[in-house]
Amino acid sequence: MDLQLKDxxxxxxxxxxxxxxxxxxxxxKEGAIPVIVGRNEADNAKLSDEISADGAQVHHLKAELxxxxxxxxxxxxxxxxxxxxxxxxNNAGVNDGVGLACGDYQKFIASLHKNLVHYYLMAHxxxxxxxxxxxxxxxxxxxxADTGQGGTSAYAASNGARNALTREWAVELLPYGIRVNSxxxxxxxxxxxETWIKTLPNPEEKLASITEKIxxxxxxxxxxxxxxxxxxxxxxxxxxxxxxxLYVDGGYxxxxxxxxxxxx
Numbered sequence: 373m374d375l376q377l378k379d380x381x382x383x384x385x386x387x388x389x390x391x392x393x394x395x396x397x398x399x400x401k402e403g404a405i406p407v408i409v410g411r412n413e414a415d416n417a418k419l420s421d422e423i424s425a426d427g428a429q430v431h432h433l434k435a436e437l438x439x440x441x442x443x444x445x446x447x448x449x450x451x452x453x454x455x456x457x458x459x460x461x462n463n464a465g466v467n468d469g470v471g472l473a474c475g476d477y478q479k480f481i482a483s484l485h486k487n488l489v490h491y492y493l494m495a496h497x498x499x500x501x502x503x504x505x506x507x508x509x510x511x512x513x514x515x516x517a518d519t520g521q522g523g524t525s526a527y528a529a530s531n532g533a534r535n536a537l538t539r540e541w542a543v544e545l546l547p548y549g550i551r552v553n554s555x556x557x558x559x560x561x562x563x564x565x566e567t568w569i570k571t572l573p574n575p576e577e578k579l580a581s582i583t584e585k586i587x588x589x590x591x592x593x594x595x596x597x598x599x600x601x602x603x604x605x606x607x608x609x610x611x612x613x614x615x616x617x618l619y620v621d622g623g624y625x626x627x628x629x630x631x632x633x634x635x636x
Contacts, residue, residue: 373609375402375603375604375606375607375608375609376607376608376609377399377402377403377404377603377606377607378402378403378404379403379404379405379429380404380405380458380459380606381404381405381407381450381454381456381457381458381459382399382404382405382406382407382458382459382460382461382606383406383407383409383446383447383450383457383459383460383461383494383498384396384399384406384407384408384409384461384463385409385410385437385461385462385463385464385490385494386409386410386463386464386465387406387407387408387409387410387416387419387432387461387463388408388410388412388415388416388418388419388432389415389419389562389563389564390560390562390563390564390565390595391463391512391557391560391562391595391598391599392408392410392461392463392464393419393595394594394595394596394598394599395461395463395595395598395599395602395603396408396419396423396430397419397423397596397599398596398599398600398602398603399599399603399606400423400426400428400429400430401428402603403428403429404429405429405430405431405454406423406430406431407430407431407432407433407450407454408420408430408431408432408433409432409433409435409437409446409464410432410434410435410464411434411435411436411437412434413434416432416433416434417432419432420432431450431453431454433446433449433450437464437486437490437493437494438482438485438486438489438490439485440485440489440490440493443490443493443494443497444493444497446494446497447494447497447498447501448497451501456501456504456505457498457501457502457505457507458502458505458507458508459502459507459508459509459510459606460494460495460498460502460507460508460509460510461509461510461511461512461602461606462490462491462494462495462509462510462511462512462534463512464486464490465486465487465488465512465527465530466486466487466527466564467514467516467521467524467527467564467568468483468486468487468524468526468527469523469524469527470482470483470524470525470526470527471522471523471524471525471526472525473523474523475525475526479526480525480526483526483527483530484526484529484530487526487527487530487531488529488530488533488534491511491534491537492537495509495541502545502548502550503548503550506548506549506550507550508550508551508552508553508605508606509541509545509550509551509552509553510552510553510554510555510602510605510606511534511537511538511552511553511554511555512534512554512555512557512598512602513531513534513535513538513554513555513556513557513617514527514531514556514557514558515556515557515558515619515621515624515625516528516531517531517532517534517535517556518556518625519625534554535554535556535617538552538553538554538615538616538617539552539615542614542615543615546614551605551610551611551613551614552614552615553605553610553613553614553615553616553617553618554616554617554618555598555601555602555605555618555620556617556618556619556620556621556625557593557598557620557621558586558593558619558621558622558624558625559582559583559586559592559593559621559622559624560592560593560594560595560598561592561594562595585624585629585630586621586622586623586624586629587622587623587624587627587628587629587631588622588623589622591622593620593621593622597620598620601618601620605618
């Protein structure tokens with residue numbers, strides 16, 4: 373299926389690794405021009421070089437999105453380079469364990485800046501360009517907003533707010549024909565996930581106990597599967613879809629996790 377994304381300029385925050393990388397690689401394959409925005413210049417450049425070596429278009433820029441001014445500068449840089457923005461994928465963030473017992477006011481606010489505030493700022497500064505292109509916004513969220521996790525109040529609050537903003541923006545931007553949707557992730561194996569699992573006692577056993585609770589196939593969702601959903605929502609193939617939270621999670625969030633797969 374042609375997703376009609378050729379030459380579309382799509383910003384992907386946190387686009388150098390994990391879920392963001394999966395999205396960027398698929399965008400490049402579709403002929404879009406993904407713009408990787410992230411704090412690590414070496415990671416940004418590495419992925420960009422790999423994609424460029426295959427003949428695809430890609431651009432990257434360094435920005436620490438927890439610093440408000442760098443969000444505005446990132447958008448300005450993209451517009452100076454391309455003169456347009458056709459889509460924004462808000463993806464950057466980290467489950468940083470700022471909970472009630474382990475955290476304080478300053479840590480909580482810092483976590484909101486890492487996980488929520490830049491979602492708003494990137495959309496705010498990109499809005500005039502998105503209005504001009506009748507573009508799209510896709511926010512990446514987490515099942516933690518629905519299920520809770522324990523010990524991660526700031527991340528849970530951020531993801532609840534991401535969901536609320538998705539629906540709020542979908543309403544606010546209706547007059548411009550700008551669609552806004554979210555893809556909600558549960559258990560997706562990324563470098564950050566691997567780092568976290570290795571901090572736990574008996575990490576292999578813990579990983580097995582998690583995957584066996586994922587109803588569809590007892591396996592992790594892949595970054596490519598998340599990316600496929602994101603590209604659909606960015607494309608005109610989803611032209612009448614807005615304000616939706618799409619759970620790409622193998623049924624983890626809403627199905628009974630004790631159910632054994634049938635016919636396995």
